[in-house]
Amino acid sequence: MSSEHDTLSVGMVGYAFMGVAHSQAWRNAPRFFDLPLHPRMAAVAGRDHAKVIAAASRLGWESTESSWQALVARDDIDLIDVCTPGDTHAEIAIAALEAGKHVLCEKPLANSVEEAEAMVRAAERAAANGVRAMVGFTYRRVPAIALARQLVAEGRIGTIHHVRAQYLQDWIVDPEAPLSWRLERARAGSGALGDIGAHIIDLAQFITGDTIATVTGRLETFVKERPLPAEAHTGLSGTAGTSGRGPVDVDDAAAFLAHFRGGALGVFEATRFANGRKNAIRIEVNGSRGSLAFDFEDMNVLHFFDGSEDVTTAGFRRILVTEPEHPYVAAWWPAGHVIGYEHGFTHQVVDLVTDIARGVDPTPSFADGLQVQRVLAAVEASSLSSAWQDVPA
Structure with missing residues (x-):
């Protein structure tokens, strides 16, 4: 581990x-925020020697490793940042935690509930020794989303009745778009459901402060076969590639209803076939006293309806979330000077480093990631059974 108490040495897997x-x-985090520990970008690991060296030079990493195992074994690394496909998350994260390294792991936490449960157990063992673990649901760190959570926690919209959430993309609407690892179940775990649906599940549970208890839904794969990537006309995941095409074995779209433990009803949709939508994340929460609405295509804005206002002037209020009093914003630009997609990742680093320095477990925890994983599994089971499925607490 790093010998300098004020430095946090980071090793990243994937580039x-x-x-x-x-x-x-x-x-960016130490350049804009006053952090209790200074992140040192010590090393990045990847299997392709030439590409990882080029990535380290371009992205600002001090050194490289050709395997994640070598990175985890280094004494000068304090934290492992896992930015790889889901099929490797459990193995890397568990090994890192057992080696005494803090872990930041990209979402979804794993490719199965069983893997996620093993990761939670490893995180719990590590926490007893002061080692921390976080799963990377970065949209929580959008200031407008953080403000929405704050307003709900303060009771500003009352008892929650409805949650509506969508994540809409169109990047594979073309049936000739090539097969990639995100379309392989063995590597990605699931398709739109796990890749983008996981985000809106986490956002819904984060904003409401509640968890999903039961679900019923349907998954659909619209294009069952796609061209193999140009660089490899042999099969992916063992599939013979003589035809130059391979099967898509994950979902293209997911839609489900949910019932929250607190009584609210939820409607969720995640698709990669919303033609014209690039990265549209929408969430609306209706309560007994008011409502909140957010659209990532206008990510610096939160819409708030206060039901206690006089009916003659009541209406949704457009809040430009760029004031220094808003979450995270004071470290950036003057009011009205908006921030973008990448800032959520910086806020994630700020919160993680601060919690490590304080000696507290960061959020979202691996247990939070497991809760999302259980919802994903229940939706998939419901699609197969055409029945409501319980989500274990």
Whole structure:
């Protein structure tokens, strides 16, 4: 472990899309926020030697490793940041925790409930020795979402009756879009349900402060076969590629109803086939005293309805969440100067580093990730059985 008490040495596994976002967060967090520990971008690991060296140079990492095992074994690494496909999360995270390293693991936590349960057990054992673990549901750190949670916790919208949540993308609406690891069950665990549906499940539970108890839903795969990537016309996951095409064995879209333990009803939709929608995350919460609405395509705004106002002037209020009094905002720009997608990752680093320094368990915890995993599994089981499924607490 790092010998300097004021430094947190980070090793990251993976350097693609999420690795780039996490790298920027590790760079930016100490430059804009007053952190109790200074993150040191010590090393990045990847299997392709040339590519990982290029990534380290481009993203600002001091050194490289050709395997995650070598990264975990290093004495100068305090924290392992897992930015790999879901099939590797459990193995890497558990090994890191057992080696005494803090862990930040991308969502969804795992590819199955069983893997997630094993990760939670490892995190609980590690916590007894002061080692912390967090799952990366970064949309929680959007200031407007954090404000929504604050308003609900303060009772501003009263008893919650309805939750509506959508995550809409269109990146595979073209049936000739090539097969990627996100469309392979063995690597991704599930499709739209786990990749983007996990986010709105977590947001709904985070904003309401409640958990989902039962679900009924349906999964659908609209395009059952896709072209293999140009660089590999052999099979993916053992599939023969003589035809140049491979099967899609995950869902393209998921829709489900939910009942929360506190009594609220939920309606959820996650799809990669919403033509024209690139990354639309929408959530609305209706309560006995008011309502909240958020749309990621206008991510610096929260819409708030106060049902106690006089009916002649009552209406949804558009709150521009850029004031220094709003969550996270004071460290950035003057009021009205908006922030973007990447800032949630920086806020995640800020909260994680602060909690490690304080000696407290960060949120969302691996247990929170397990709760989401159980909802995902229940939706999938419901789609197969055409029946309501309970979600264990």
